[in-house]
Amino acid sequence: MTTVLKPAFQRPVSLKDVQTHFCPGCHHGTIHRLVAEAIDHFDIQERTIGVASVGCSVFLYGYFDVDVVEAPHGRAPAVATGVKRVLKDRMVFTYQGDGDLAAIGTSEIIHAANRGEGITVIFVNNTTYGMTGGQMAPTTLPEQVTTTSPYGRNVGSEGYPIRMAELLSILEGVTFSARVAVDSPRHVLEAGKTIRKAFQCQVEGAGFAFVEVLSACPTNWGMNSLKANERVGREMIPYFPLGVFRDHTAKAGKKPQGESKLSHLGKKS
Amino acid sequence: MNKRLFVKGNDALAMGAIEAGCRYYFGYPITPQSEIPEYMSRELPRIGGEFIQAESEIASINMLLGASACGVRAMTSSSSPGISLKQEGISYMAGSELPGLIVNICRSGPGLGGIDASQADYFQAVKGGGHGGYHIIVLAPHSVQEMYDLTMLAFDLSDLYRIPAMILGDSVVGQMKEALVPHSYRNPGLPSKNWAVSGKGGRKEQSIIKSLYLGDGELEAHNLKLHERYRILKEKEVRYEGVELEDARLIVTAFGSAARISKTAVRMAREVGMQVGLLRPITLYPFPEQAFRKATETCGRVLCVELNAGQMVEDVRLSVHRDAEVFLYGRPPGAGSQPTPEEIFEQIKKYYEAIS
Numbered sequence A: 001m002t003t004v005l006k007p008a009f010q011r012p013v014s015l016k017d018v019q020t021h022f023c024p025g026c027h028h029g030t031i032h033r034l035v036a037e038a039i040d041h042f043d044i045q046e047r048t049i050g051v052a053s054v055g056c057s058v059f060l061y062g063y064f065d066v067d068v069v070e071a072p073h074g075r076a077p078a079v080a081t082g083v084k085r086v087l088k089d090r091m092v093f094t095y096q097g098d099g100d101l102a103a104i105g106t107s108e109i110i111h112a113a114n115r116g117e118g119i120t121v122i123f124v125n126n127t128t129y130g131m132t133g134g135q136m137a138p139t140t141l142p143e144q145v146t147t148t149s150p151y152g153r154n155v156g157s158e159g160y161p162i163r164m165a166e167l168l169s170i171l172e173g174v175t176f177s178a179r180v181a182v183d184s185p186r187h188v189l190e191a192g193k194t195i196r197k198a199f200q201c202q203v204e205g206a207g208f209a210f211v212e213v214l215s216a217c218p219t220n221w222g223m224n225s226l227k228a229n230e231r232v233g234r235e236m237i238p239y240f241p242l243g244v245f246r247d248h249t250a251k252a253g254k255k256p257q258g259e260s261k262l263s264h265l266g267k268k269s
Numbered sequence B: 001m002n003k004r005l006f007v008k009g010n011d012a013l014a015m016g017a018i019e020a021g022c023r024y025y026f027g028y029p030i031t032p033q034s035e036i037p038e039y040m041s042r043e044l045p046r047i048g049g050e051f052i053q054a055e056s057e058i059a060s061i062n063m064l065l066g067a068s069a070c071g072v073r074a075m076t077s078s079s080s081p082g083i084s085l086k087q088e089g090i091s092y093m094a095g096s097e098l099p100g101l102i103v104n105i106c107r108s109g110p111g112l113g114g115i116d117a118s119q120a121d122y123f124q125a126v127k128g129g130g131h132g133g134y135h136i137i138v139l140a141p142h143s144v145q146e147m148y149d150l151t152m153l154a155f156d157l158s159d160l161y162r163i164p165a166m167i168l169g170d171s172v173v174g175q176m177k178e179a180l181v182p183h184s185y186r187n188p189g190l191p192s193k194n195w196a197v198s199g200k201g202g203r204k205e206q207s208i209i210k211s212l213y214l215g216d217g218e219l220e221a222h223n224l225k226l227h228e229r230y231r232i233l234k235e236k237e238v239r240y241e242g243v244e245l246e247d248a249r250l251i252v253t254a255f256g257s258a259a260r261i262s263k264t265a266v267r268m269a270r271e272v273g274m275q276v277g278l279l280r281p282i283t284l285y286p287f288p289e290q291a292f293r294k295a296t297e298t299c300g301r302v303l304c305v306e307l308n309a310g311q312m313v314e315d316v317r318l319s320v321h322r323d324a325e326v327f328l329y330g331r332p333p334g335a336g337s338q339p340t341p342e343e344i345f346e347q348i349k350k351y352y353e354a355i356s
């Protein structure tokens, strides 16, 4: 009997073979890979549409070999809603930073989630506005120094970091909401599984799925790659606990796709 | 089809959109256009379409962006304050070369203003209301029939040029009821939307809908391409109505509901033997520059009537023959500020009598 040897490690097919623009030690690259692995796993590259947000991940189309629509800052869930309502049998995901999703786009994410849009949302929480040079984000930790909180985030006047995965988990429209990190091999494996589950949710027509990924931003945190990676576990995870906050995938079952939900109304004469 | 119906302008617009193949509507309630989402929420689910009452105008324009990116006919509608909120999304659609219909049934402003008929959003509509130096196609219906017809035209032009299109109306054309003769939509042979996203599905190249261009010279080239399209629009797609311009010694110009009232005033003038004509721009962008230029070669006086303090008058002044004089009768909008035909007739007399 011959054994076919499969390579244990290779570049996902849906990830292009190009160098990224991400800074050394940035976790966006790892997260991109996990998303691409999920797309490959379900063999949905040919029917996936990514919605890019404004932030460091704006070049989504440069790295993922899938169709992509670029959304204005914060509006990716609304754009994805438009896409998914037209192309009901396609897989639609957004990939958004914390400024994009948890500040300017709060309204769009909450309402897309609440409507139970059948999309997958990848939310990258790096406690700062990466692309614009490290300003305070809604997820910036108490006392954290950023370029616009030079004395440290003062929760008395600037409020507390928002825990989006928990916030969305109380909405009835949400099928799956979880938080993961990619700061250790074990966490990367768990993150990969969770992201896969979020895509599975869509593949099975089970509804809205959300995965928050804690991410390092060495450049804007003023740390080297190792120190930034350590900070995720030391400072972020205690405030942003990892875990699954809502999982109704078993209950949600399969929703009909590509059909008018109101066929009982009959045709207009 | 072809029977006469008695309907509101807003309903006629919604009927025209559906007849033109629009199956996706995204909007947020605001007076005086709510008949449009109400009609769509009732009709679209019956014919396999999608209606979403979005959480805001910002969300609805971005849902439109997403739907249009998939290559289907889709629309949003609102009124002035809501259209302000949509401007970012309209700029992104313009930059991403996405078609789509945006309806503005204007109300008075600034701010919350009032709900009365207004044309004070002219500048916002025709000069590129958002950032970045772009134009959209702007059509101004002046009757219920045109609310139907121009909506179909707006979809066609928008698809053909990959430029968002706007219907600019107000509560007069939106709320009034009059006869409508609906007719079937005929596709004028538009090119296929091979640029749309669909999932790569066998294609080698990705479809990418974006407005970000960072490479050296890329954005300049992109802008020049868009502006070349605007030039072609001006060359090929201008539409206007001319009434008794041949022997006119005074031309009244107005669009939309102001043109409607002005038409009556021009008729009153003709009835007493005054040689007055009407030039009514139907496309506000592209503006009928050449029509004004030509008409003012023989007639040196133009009276511009607007339901604002003077906006279109600037484009009229830029377009007319250099010897022509342009006068403004602008009524800033608000309750009780709509001019009567008699008031406009008074203005006509004032400028007509000055000709000796």
Ligand SMILES: Cc1ncc(C[n+]2csc(CCOP(=O)(O)OP(=O)(O)O)c2C)c(N)n1
Binding pocket: A054, A055, A056, A057, A073, A096, A097, A098, A099, A100, A101, A124, A126, A128, A129, A130, A131, A132, A137
């Ligand atoms: C309307 C608007 N406001 C502000 C900006 C500027 N801007 C670009 S990216 C960004 C924040 C990005 O931060 P985040 O979403 O956390 O993503 P990251 O870059 O950290 O991945 C901002 C404020 C913009 N492009 N558009």
